[in-house]
Amino acid sequence: MPQHIVIIGAVALGSKAAARFKRLEPESRVTLVDRDKRIAYSGCGIPFYVSGEVSDVPELQSTSFHVLRDAEYFRKSKGVEVRTETEAVAIDRAAKTVTLTHLPSGRSEILAYDQLVLATGSKPVIPPIPGRELAGVHTVHNLESAESIRSLIASGNVKQAVVVGAGFIGLEMAVALVDLWGVETTVIELREQILPGVIGGNLSLTALRHMRDKGVRFQLGDQVLSLEGDGQGRVARVRTKHGEIPADLVIVAVGVRPNTELARVAGLAVSERGGITVDEYLRTSDPHIYAGGDCVELHHLLTGSKTFLPMGSLANRQGRVIGDNLAGGESRFLGVVGSWCVKLFDLAAAGTGLTLQAARSAGFNPLSVHVSQLDRAHFHPDRGVMSLDLIVERETGRVLGMQGTADRGDALVGKVNVIAGLLPSGLKVEALTSLEAAYSPPFSAALDILNVLGNAAENILAGRNRTIQVDAFAALWEQRENGTYFFLDCRERSDAKEETGANPEHWINIPQGELVDNMNKLPRDKSILVICGTGARSYEALITLLHNGFQDVISLEGGMSAVSATGLGVS
Known part of the structure; x- marks a missing residue:
């Protein structure tokens, strides 16, 4: 029997779930609702638009065959109705309706649904810093913010910038400002290392040194106390515990939190950390409502705990699962191990699973094993250095995670993806030593670095190497x-x-x-x-x-x- 599916949020997960469901149930109706004008774009591509590597915003909204994913595209190509600039303000679970407000006109509408999907994403964390309302202070959360930042830089009025936060987005924005715009940029991070929480301290030092060599300044272990203006309402400097920094532009990139107020008010189960609670089928506490993407908490396959992992890749995979299940399927999203990668000028950093500190915090007795070697045959002219940290449980030899840096990002991501795929099955060091890897001098060493890493871990665990x-x-x-x-x-x-x-x-x-x-x-x-x-x-x-x-x-x-x-x- 045909259904009416309402999906709130039309970026990654929402658009994916809509398209998948319509392929399975073409006779059913789907309505996509989003408060922004533009939908189905790559949020992860925003730093590359700001840098100028991506020339125009439509490139972030287009398919691989260069068709713009706008409301008309979804109507014609997918059979999906789209309501842009429309906010879902309330859910009546008993009546199975959603109250919508058209933002430009203020007009309200009540829309009935058979099943509902929440793809409300996340919102940037904005610390209560005095002066955060000044012109020139930005977050990086949608295409409008990206356009504002790039327009300001392109005007020639930005000579000095401050980025608050040394996570993925903060560092990518610092690279964009320095590499292609030549803006004098300082990154301020509350903790004592860059990429905190996702990479070990020594590898973090490698990335830090590379970025400093490229001209980015860092103030680690520092805290922003206030943002101060020029008397005309524009930011002029950043005051921290360690002094003042002139700034024509401030980008606040200290993280995001799940956007779950709509779900909370509707009485859906929301965790203490703020994410919507879902099961392996991505159903909420209401069996007629699904949720996924940046607004949910997920099961961590190594620790068994709940985790918040806002990644576009995960949202797309979850969208397919939800699309299946809306059509009566039983697809499952079992959980995550936490895989990531980032490009920092000419250096790549990537990882999967637990860091040494995260493993300790989760109750494991872990060991970190480090290997640095060439990423392909030593005689090949394209060789580069790759450095890997393998996190291993001492008692069992079980691999808990791996992080690394490398001159060649594709090579590093390939190694990380191998480990990511094997982690959920309980990968042991002994299996890593005999892992079969494709070999040719332009692509790898005869003894693959993953084999070397496994051998090193095995020797340390056995006491043969101190x-x-x-x-x-x-x-x-x-x-x-x-x-x-x-x-x-x-x-x-x-x-x-x-x-x-x-x-x-x-x-x-x-x-x-x-x-x-x-x-x-x-x-x-x-x-x-x-x-x-x-x-x-x-x-x-x-x-x-x-x-x-x-x-x-x-x-x-x-x-x-x-x-x-x-x-x-x-x-």
């Missing part, structure tokens, strides 16, 4: 004068000459192949920290030293490649 990560190494290097550690560089002499020349009394170079013949040069009353280029030869050296009776030996994970990438250095 390691230290780069931040801990840097702390020990700072204390080198106390003489507790002997720093042994086992690279070839040509590779180690810079460090040995600068620190001849502390940094000793004996190539790994010459160790057996030079045991008498090593102290047996000190801890020996072995260093090489990537960690491979230092592991070999560690085995040699332990076999020859040295008791206190550790190897630097990632070697000098990791030291160089983080910018911690050996001075």
